[in-house]
Amino acid sequence: MDSNQLVDLVAKACDDKRAEDIVLLDMQNVSLIADYFLVCEGTNERQVQAIAREVKDIAEAQNIDVKRMEGFDQARWVLVDLGYLVCHVFHRDERGYYNIEKLWGDAPQLEVKL
Structure with a gap:
């Protein structure tokens, strides 16, 4: 799976859990951390956890290695x-x-494709 397909898959997973204000940043010429940042929000802790869990589950179903997931328990800012x-x-x-x-x-x- 190429990076564009992964971005589309993750954006759809977020949208499926009703994430709001989904933004995609192209980090390729800005940082060595990652090629892309996908940023979204949930209205409460349970929704934040549901969105993050869906991203993780969708990635694992496609045999994509989840390097780490941080902040899940507090559900204020979850990084996948x-x-x-x-x-x-x-x-x-x-x-x-x-x-x-x-x-x-x-x-x-x-542009985020949903």
Whole structure:
């Protein structure tokens, strides 16, 4: 599976769990951390966990190695590292505080295909 297919798969998984404000950042020329950041939010802790769990389950079903998943228990900011794609699932109250889109403002925003 190439990176574009993975991005589409993860974006759809987030959308299926009713994630809001899904944003895709192209990190290829900005950072060595990953090629893409997919950022979204849930309205409460249970939804944040459901979104993160769906991303993990969909990736594993496609034999994609989940490098790590952090923040799941607190469900305020869950990071799912899929190698060249990192999915950031925020609680709505936390997203504005961390403001990843502004922090990585040099990264172009790409259209998310749902």
